Amino acid sequence: MPELRGLLTLSNELLKDVLDCIEADPDRTVNIDRRAYLSVESFRLPSLPEPSRAQDIGNFRLVCRRFAEIAIPYQFAKLATRFSRHGLERLDKICSHSHLAKHTRKFSYLVPYFYVEGREQIEQLLESRGAHHRFLDPSLFRKKADDQRRILHTKEDARILGKAMAAFVFLQHVQILRVQDEADRMLLDMMEGSELPRAAMMDLKWTPACIHATSTIAQALLHSRSPFSRFSGPMMNSQSALVIKDRIPQTVSLLASRLTCLELHFDDSEALNERMRAASQLFKTVFSAAKNLQAVHVGFPSRSPLDLGLEEVFHGVQWEKLRAFGIQSWRLDADEIVQLARRHRTVLRGLRLRDVQLREGSMWKDVLAMLRSEMEQLDWVSLRRVDYSKHFDELWADSMEIVDGSLEGSESDNEDDFPAHFSVAGSDNDREDGIDFDSEDGHSLADTDQGPDANEIALSPNTTASLPFCTCSRSSDPASADDLGDNGIFVFYQQRKMWEQWVIGRCPEHSCT
DSSP: OHHHHHHHTSOHHHHHHHHHHHSOOTTOOOOTTSTTHIIIIISSOOOOOOHHHHHHHHHHHTSOHHHHHHHHHHHHSEEEEESSHHHHHHHHHHHTOHHHHTTOOEEEEEEOOEEOSOOTTHHHHHHHTTOOOGGGOHHHHHHHHHHHHHHHHHTHHHHHHHHHHHHOTTOOEEEEEEOOOHHHHHHHHHHHTOOSOGGGSOOEESHHHHHHHHHHHHHHHHHHTOOOOEEEEEEEOHHHHHHHHHHOHHHHHHHHTTOSEEEEEEOOOTTHHHHHHHTHHHHHHHHHHOTTOSEEEEEOOTTSOBOSOTHHHHTTOOOTTOOEEEEEEEEEOHHHHHHHHHHTTTTOOEEEEEEEEEOTTOOHHHHHHHHHHHOSSOOEEEOTTOEEHHHHHHHHHHGGGSOGGGGOOOOOTTSOSGGGGGTTTTOOHHHHTTOOOSTTTSSOOTTSTTSHHHHOSSOOTTSGGGOSSOOGGGOOSOSSGGGSOOOSSOOOHHHHHHHHHHHHTOOTTTSOO
């Protein structure tokens, strides 16, 4: 076996290079102050490895003990577990082996819709819709519902999650993600079009699932004294925030004190303003306790901007270490944005204002002028789909007669942003709720939002911001905010792209430093 003996003589570094060709380096991640971080690390569902790749890594580990040890991080550094009997059993087995669990850095909890009572007419529903698909066997739904009920009754999920959080001694990042299989998706579609009373059907609900998952994860993290410092909830339910406020107020404060990164996106629009106002004190508790935050994002559905003052959520808190700040889908006055940015003018490197609609009387040029002249460290700014509140409402009103299919289309940067507001037909729930993962914040070419000008922390010597002398006369950008073409009525795609570049293209000599 000369070939095998030659393989065994390779260094660990070369063997890791081989594994990198099969699966990406588990330690290679996007920094939290980069523009791509939100889409790539926090809000994107964990991708399952191709069966062939998983098998290749498994076979690699079977060669010998040395190979098995080297490949462990490629299997367990990023661990995803579904709320199900099978998923929890697998998690229990993994965290029972400390030599595996110690490699987990990121844990993604995949939570399905909860089945609620009212299953008497499930067969009638399927028959009425002519459903003969193999996924739509009534016994399948009953089995899934029974499994969920058994887990909740025995509290097996709480036990295993507590065990896992204690075993993951180097855990950094925790996600709670909503997951939906094809059978559940088809059942939900059929229930929407059924004439049967909703109460008579086997219904699926995200609210109780989100509340339960958030509560059990929080308790597990607290009791295990987990070292985690990042939390992402891209599909949170607004009602869950109210329940958490009442059930585990002390837990929230203790967990928040450990955070360096917090990203929340609330994906339901029902009574959104009232619920967020009721949760205002919870936000104050969290943000006041989270003194070490380096990255923050709070977002809402693109189709339903939150109509609440910015400080009703952030309460004037100032984070000394904040590097990236983001909000999505909010109706605001220009001064609210200016005041929050000004509190962090010396530390902030990235600012995301996605789907922000300015109220009447405010103008974007006032925000942009302040960002260009006063922000000392700003490397990138995202103005995706920013607009004016009145124009936004007019677009939605005019869209009522538009067929859903016509609202789809490419999300290319070459198109105007209007269709992106309405990516609802034929898309998944994430797109409906405004969490869109595209080239804006993902991987793209150097001259796009993902390029060096948008994301790099250390600016290269030939970039404008690092030059020690005035560059005003050499720039083709507008000389002042009054030349940005802001009419106070609407914002075109080409405008906001130019505005993003104008903000970070400040003159080193004449900007306020």
